[in-house]
Amino acid sequence: MNRRFLETSLIYGAVQWAGPFVTLVLTPILTRILDPSDYGVSDFVMTVAAGIGTIALFGLPQALTAHFNDRPGDPEWRRSITGSALALSAAIGLTLALVLMTFARPIAQWAWHDTRHAFLFQIAAGTLLFSAINSVMTRAAQAALQSRWVIAIGLTSVVATAVGNVGLIVILRLGVAGMVLVPAAAGIALTAAIAILMRPMVGRMHWGTTRLLFRSGTILLPAAAAAWILQAADRLFLVHIVSTQELGYYAIANRIAALIHVLVAPVATAWTALALAAQHDPGERARSADGARHLISLALFGALALGLFAREILAVFTRLPYLPAAPYVGFLAYVHVITAVGTVLSATAMMRKQLGVISWSVIGGAAVNMLLNYLLIPSYGLWGATIATVVGFAAQPVLLYIALRRGERVEYPMRKLLVASVVQLGLLVAGMAVAPMPAAPRIAVKLGLLASLVAAFAVLDLITPLELAQTRLFFRRQLRSGRAG
Secondary structure (H helix, E strand, O other): OOHHHHHHHHHHHHHHHHHHHHHHHHHHHHHHHHHHHHHHHHHHHHHHHHHHHHHHOHHHHHHHHHOOOOOOOHHHHHHHHHHHHHHHHHHHHHHHHHHHHHHHHHHHHHHOOOOOOOOHHHHHHHHHHHHHHHHHHHHHHHHHOOOOHHHHHHHHHHHHHHHHHHHHHHOOOOOHHHHHHHHHHHHHHHHHHEEEEEEHHHOOHHHHHHHHHHHHHHHHHHHHHHHHHHHHHHHHHHHOOOOHHHHHHHHHHHHHHHHHHHHHHHHHHHHHHHHHHHHOHHHHHHHHHHHHHHHHHHHHHHHHHHHHHHHHHHHHHHHHHHHHHHHHHHOOOHHHHHHHHHHHHHHHHHHHHOOOHHHHHHHHHHHHHHHHHHHHHHHHHHHHHHHHHHHHHHHHHHHHHHHOOOOOOOOOOOHHHHHHHHHHHHHHHHHHOOOOOOHHHHHHHHHHHHHHHHHHHHHHOOOOOHHHHHHHHHHHHHHHHHHHH
């Protein structure tokens, strides 16, 4: 396994894992203060805000990533493209924040047929400007492989989120309002840190660079909007079909499933940055295929672990009223496995500057998702939403892969990964079908199923004995150097 890939993944992972770890530690406290219905309401509000925020970003983070390394070794180009992206994101974010504040009451009326929660949308609107700036600047730090900046940004987010949860929810007991205020406060703190930290990266806005970003963002905006539909359409249908308590079960299931994102995101971020930075080196491009294989295998393993032990995780970190969320976790975790596949294929499209195929593939997935939500949720409720979400997400990389196959060869073992996914699904279903038994043998059976997936990876040659040996040696050296320090 590429040493630089491992080191970069660990650096990004150290801070990306810290935030969810803090959230996980606070979950037993928060779930004793908040009810599932609180999670349901706040999840819907933040989903709507995320949709507006997606438009506010206007595809700029992806456009910046696609063009950041167009001129290797030219720092002025990087400063120009970062400054232009920052100016655009700030202007668009402020405009759409005002739009959400203006229409907060009609949105609340549409969702719940009353306006009691309208103020929550107004609070969420305050996050849009800061989240747009933070997303663009974080992407610039990652594209520049500035590990220290990435660490500082991540730690700021972790501390602000932890302090916000404790102060607003645990101490002040602001309930659902506190849940919406936490990301707003964290966003403001993160923007302040970025303004101090990344000032040298920001150059003057140039109209030529701005037009390039605007064109690329325009091409990618439908993909970003469709990606939000994939993530949010289920809530838009569910809010009219199920109770806020059931909506809370779905929100908690998605939060537990999102732990896969915590596991995979650092690896995906490192892989994307390294792959795009090395796109002009044929040797490095070949090695990036190995990183893609490891990324998707890691996502499959993590999704199976979460699905098998979802009930145990909920029993430890929440209360009895939250346990009905457990069956959905393993299946919703596939969203993050599929996202890992999409990350790999999207990077290939960015290297080829085929930005349009990214948009069309995501739009196709969103269309499938919307259709299935319409057909399944009225009859099957949360299970209908789960199926529609997973299938809709799966449609996107399938369509993208088909489009990319028309050009150069896609250098990833997609057939082997598909076989591994089928094996993983079979093991998940088998684990969920395990008859009730004492804790020790139940856990032993589930661990055996996890070991079976690793064995399948070895049989399919997705993980080789040499790579396992190299990984063990790498961590052993890191442990020794840590002790010596």
